Structure formats: structure tokens, C-alpha cells
Amino acid sequence: MKKPLILVTNDDGITAPGIRKLISIMNDFGEVVVVAPDGPQSGKGHAITIEDTIRCDKVTIDNGPQTEYSCSGTPVDCVKLALNKLLTRKPDLCVSGINHGSNSSINVIYSGTMSAAVEGALDSIPSIGFSLLDHSKEADFSEGEKYIRKIVSSVLESSLPEGVCINVNIPKSIAGIQIKGMKVCRQAKANWEEEFDERVDPKGRKYYWLTGKFVNYDKGEDTDERALENHYVSVVPVQYDVTAHHAISTINNIL
Amino acid sequence: MKKPLILVTNDDGITAPGIRKLISIMNDFGEVVVVAPDGPQSGKGHAITIEDTIRCDKVTIDNGPQTEYSCSGTPVDCVKLALNKLLTRKPDLCVSGINHGSNSSINVIYSGTMSAAVEGALDSIPSIGFSLLDHSKEADFSEGEKYIRKIVSSVLESSLPEGVCINVNIPKSIAGIQIKGMKVCRQAKANWEEEFDERVDPKGRKYYWLTGKFVNYDKGEDTDERALENHYVSVVPVQYDVTAHHAISTINNIL
Numbered sequence: 001m002k003k004p005l006i007l008v009t010n011d012d013g014i015t016a017p018g019i020r021k022l023i024s025i026m027n028d029f030g031e032v033v034v035v036a037p038d039g040p041q042s043g044k045g046h047a048i049t050i051e052d053t054i055r056c057d058k059v060t061i062d063n064g065p066q067t068e069y070s071c072s073g074t075p076v077d078c079v080k081l082a083l084n085k086l087l088t089r090k091p092d093l094c095v096s097g098i099n100h101g102s103n104s105s106i107n108v109i110y111s112g113t114m115s116a117a118v119e120g121a122l123d124s125i126p127s128i129g130f131s132l133l134d135h136s137k138e139a140d141f142s143e144g145e146k147y148i149r150k151i152v153s154s155v156l157e158s159s160l161p162e163g164v165c166i167n168v169n170i171p172k173s174i175a176g177i178q179i180k181g182m183k184v185c186r187q188a189k190a191n192w193e194e195e196f197d198e199r200v201d202p203k204g205r206k207y208y209w210l211t212g213k214f215v216n217y218d219k220g221e222d223t224d225e226r227a228l229e230n231h232y233v234s235v236v237p238v239q240y241d242v243t244a245h246h247a248i249s250t251i252n253n254i255l
Numbered sequence: 256m257k258k259p260l261i262l263v264t265n266d267d268g269i270t271a272p273g274i275r276k277l278i279s280i281m282n283d284f285g286e287v288v289v290v291a292p293d294g295p296q297s298g299k300g301h302a303i304t305i306e307d308t309i310r311c312d313k314v315t316i317d318n319g320p321q322t323e324y325s326c327s328g329t330p331v332d333c334v335k336l337a338l339n340k341l342l343t344r345k346p347d348l349c350v351s352g353i354n355h356g357s358n359s360s361i362n363v364i365y366s367g368t369m370s371a372a373v374e375g376a377l378d379s380i381p382s383i384g385f386s387l388l389d390h391s392k393e394a395d396f397s398e399g400e401k402y403i404r405k406i407v408s409s410v411l412e413s414s415l416p417e418g419v420c421i422n423v424n425i426p427k428s429i430a431g432i433q434i435k436g437m438k439v440c441r442q443a444k445a446n447w448e449e450e451f452d453e454r455v456d457p458k459g460r461k462y463y464w465l466t467g468k469f470v471n472y473d474k475g476e477d478t479d480e481r482a483l484e485n486h487y488v489s490v491v492p493v494q495y496d497v498t499a500h501h502a503i504s505t506i507n508n509i510l
Contacts, residue, residue: 045299045300045302045331046302047301053454053462054462085451109370151510161502182510186496193339196339208311209308240361241441242363247416247419248440254413255405255439
């Protein structure tokens with residue numbers, strides 16, 4: 001039997017420890033092709049590059065068996081380039097991450113990591129985004145590894161429903177507390193309260209840094225935030241049909 | 256009674272004819288503040304600027320009564336800056352557009368125009384994205400104007416359901432064919448078939464331009480694509496909860 005073809009990408013850039021870990025795990029499951037950004041692309045959402053050119057070069061980063069391309073574009077550009085230019089056959093799986101930091105709840109719509117997975121799903125490829133709730137470059141990915149292996153193995157075996165990818169978040173490693181298991185959840189209703197850090201440049205002109213505080217408004221028991229708080233891996237099925245079907249009749253009445 | 260406060264943004268940039276038209280219409284409905292990108296930000300989806308600084312300067316573009324800010328960031332950055340830094344009270348309405356080109360069906364997830372409206376909805380502001388199916392800089396926005404006025408007037412009067420904004424697409428003006436009315440629809444299942452235009456730079460290194468062909472796979476009668484084909488204005492309610500609720504039990508079985 002042919003080995004499964006696995007496309008790997010992320011939004012932290014091709015040299016980030018999270019994607020290096022994911023590549024090493026994926027090498028046990030199939031033939032791996034990496035197409036990932038040449039630098040940080042966090043918070044790029046579903047952005048694509050249409051006003052500018054895209055560079056994409058074959059690179060060697062470690063001595064693993066995978067093939068790798070480093071790309072100047074966004075995570076979604078990477079998936080599009082892989083599927084339409086670089087790969088010779090359709091991949092059996094697309095995995096994105098492991099993201100350094102949470103992509104739970106509302107973060108899913110800002111996340112380049114998750115948008116890459118959504119783009120895979122758009123082309124009917126079983127797709128998974130993995131994130132660890134730890135921003136540190138020295139983050140410990142080891143505890144989540146067995147869950148990543150279990151999820152990848154299940155998805156390669158059973159696929160995923162059409163039009164759906166999954167958003168997997170892994171709790172931060174805390175000494176003395178073990179991950180309790182996995183929970184399939186819905187996206188919590190949460191938001192960012194932004195504060196713009198206003199500064200003045202050496203020429204006297206104002207500029208801003210975007211900063212913010214995450215606020216979870218959702219008291220539900222079935223959310224990703226709740227699962228993560230209770231030290232479970234959260235798994236949220238994510239779709240690209242953003243129609244608010246339940247609101248169609250209300251909008252009909254309003255207009 | 257206080258005049259409604261209306262935030263206006265777009266993704267084609269603050270000088271694009273589409274936003275200038277929208278500003279002139281909105282001036283009839285309330286006090287208008289424009290916070291829009293200083294250049295093209297099409298296809299930026301829900302991207303935010305976190306690895307770089309943001310510039311935002313007060314500008315005067317025409318002699319209208321509106322206040323305007325030109326911003327170096329993405330459409331979503333513009334909304335965040337407006338709500339958290341520039342406006343002194345919460346706006347009663349957020350409108351984005353008029354986009355030069357369609358944001359129907361799958362385009363909604365790539366669109367900076369629509370992501371700005373989604374960001375407004377995230378802050379519980381009634382929000383609308385307007386797009387015209389004509390990319391031309393000389394596009395004729397006049398036929399859609401009465402629908403824009405009707406929709407804005409209805410939304411100011413009745414608001415929108417919590418967590419929902421609306422995606423309004425207006426057919427291209429064709430001599431001899433009048434717009435037939437408005438239809439509230441769901442997002443059609445469609446996609447882009449990409450082709451990367453591969454070129455070689457003067458130094459002999461490869462680069463790519465993203466190009467593609469839009470393909471509608473959806474034969475449904477209730478889609479935005481169908482409404483637009485039949486020369487109706489399409490209105491799709493859009494939500495930021497991207498959980499595929501219908502897939503939760505299937506995923507539970509798979510994992």
C-alpha cells in the first residue's frame with residue numbers, strides 16, 4: 001500500500017519548534033511534504049497574497065526524510081501553492097501547527113494556522129490544526145504528542161465529514177497535572193478587549209502596537225475554553241460555511 | 256435625538272470610488288467616521304497586525320462632513336482602532352465597502368471587507384458589508400444605491416441578531432436589465448481553482464502570482480450565487496461561530 005501523503009504547514013514559520021515537532025511525528029505516518037512560511041505569519045487569518053508576488057524555494061532544515069519548501073506568503077498561500085503547484089498528487093492529510101499559543105474560541109478566525117486547515121478542507125482534504133497553549137519558544141510539546149498521534153491515526157483511518165476540519169488545542173504542560181483526555185467541543189463565545197499602545201517615533205509621529213486581553217463570556221460546559229481549563233485537549237469541528245442559517249428568517253423580517 | 260454614529264471602512268483603500276460612494280450615502284443617515292486602509296488590502300481576510308506597528312493619521316479627502324482616518328493596517332485593524340482608540344462612543348452601525356468585486360459564496364472568508372463587518376459584529380455593533388460585482392475603478396454604483404439605503408435604514412431601525420452581520424452583494428449594472436429586488440440567501444458552496452503563474456525574475460529566480468478561476472458547485476435555489484445570477488441583490492447573514500455543530504457527534508465517533 002502507498003504511504004499516505006501528508007502536507008504540513010503552520011503560521012509561526014518553517015523553523016519554529018512547533019512545526020519541527022509536528023514534522024518529526026508525521027514522518028512516522030507517511031510521506032511528508034512541508035510548505036510553510038519563511039517567517040512569522042501569526043494573526044494572518046485567511047489572508048492570501050494577490051497584490052504581490054510569492055517566493056517559494058526548496059530548503060533543507062534537518063536530516064529528516066521530508067521534502068520542504070519555504071514560502072514568502074501566508075499560511076493559506078502555502079496550502080494553495082502545495083495543492084496547485086508543488087504536489088504531484090492530492091494529499092491524504094493536511095496538518096497545520098503545532099502553533100505556539102492558543103487557537104481556541106474566537107482565536108480561530110484570526111489564526112493563520114487554522115485558516116490553513118480550513119483551506120485544506122475547502123479542497124476536500126482531511127485537515128487538522130494543532131495548537132499548544134504556550135507561546136514560549138521552549139514550549140514542551142511532549143505531553144501532547146500521544147494525542148496528536150491518536151487524532152492523526154483516527155483521521156487517516158476514518159477521514160472527516162465533508163466541509164469540516166478540526167481545531168485541536170492542547171493544554172500547557174504543568175508539573176504535577178496530567179492531561180485528562182480529549183473533549184469534542186464547540187467554540188466558546190469569547191473576545192479580545194484591545195488596548196492600543198500609542199507611541200511616538202524619533203521623528204515625532206504617532207504609531208500603535210495592537211495589544212489586548214482575552215475575555216471569555218461563555219459559561220457553557222461544552223466549550224473549548226472549559227475543556228482546556230479542566231486540562232483536556234479540546235477538539236472543535238470547524239466549517240467554512242459561515243452562513244448564520246438560524247438568522248435567515250429574522251433578516252427576512254427586518255429587511 | 257442624537258444622530259446615529261456610523262463607522263465606515265473597506266479593503267480597497269480610503270480613496271477607492273466604492274468607499275467614497277458609501278460615505279456620501281452614509282452622510283444622509285448620521286455622523287460618519289471613516290477609518291480605512293491607506294492602500295489596497297483585498298484578500299486580507301481576518302488578518303490583524305501583531306508583528307508590526309500601525310500608523311493611523313487624520314486626513315481630509317473631500318469636503319464632506321465626515322471625519323476620516325487613513326490607516327496602515329488591515330480592515331480588521333481599522334475596526335479595532337476605531338472602536339478602541341479613535342471613537343468617543345460605540346457606533347450604532349458599522350458599514351464596509353462598497354467593495355469593487357464580489358464577496359459572495361466562499362469569497363466571504365478571504366474578504367477584508369467582510370472581515371471588517373464580522374469584527375464589528377464581534378463587538379455587538381450592527382454591521383454590513385456591501386460589494387458590487389464589478390472590479391472596475393469606473394464601476395457604476397448608482398443602481399445599487401436604493402438597496403443600500405433601504406438595508407441601512409432597516410438595520411438602523413431594527414438592528415441585527417446578536418453575533419450576526421450581513422453580506423450584501425449587488426449585481427453588476429447591465430444596460431437593459433434592472434435589479435429585480437433583494438433575496439436573503441445562504442452562502443453557495445463554491446471554490447477557486449487556483450493556477451499559479453510562474454515567472455523568472457531578472458536574477459533568474461522563480462516567483463509566482465496567484466491567479467484562479469471561480470467555480471460554483473452549488474445547484475441550490477437558495478444561494479447567493481443563484482440570486483445574483485437572476486439579478487437580485489443577495490443578503491447572507493454571516494456568523495463568527497465557525498463550529499460545525501452538526502459534526503460534533505461524528506467527530507466523537509471518529510476519535
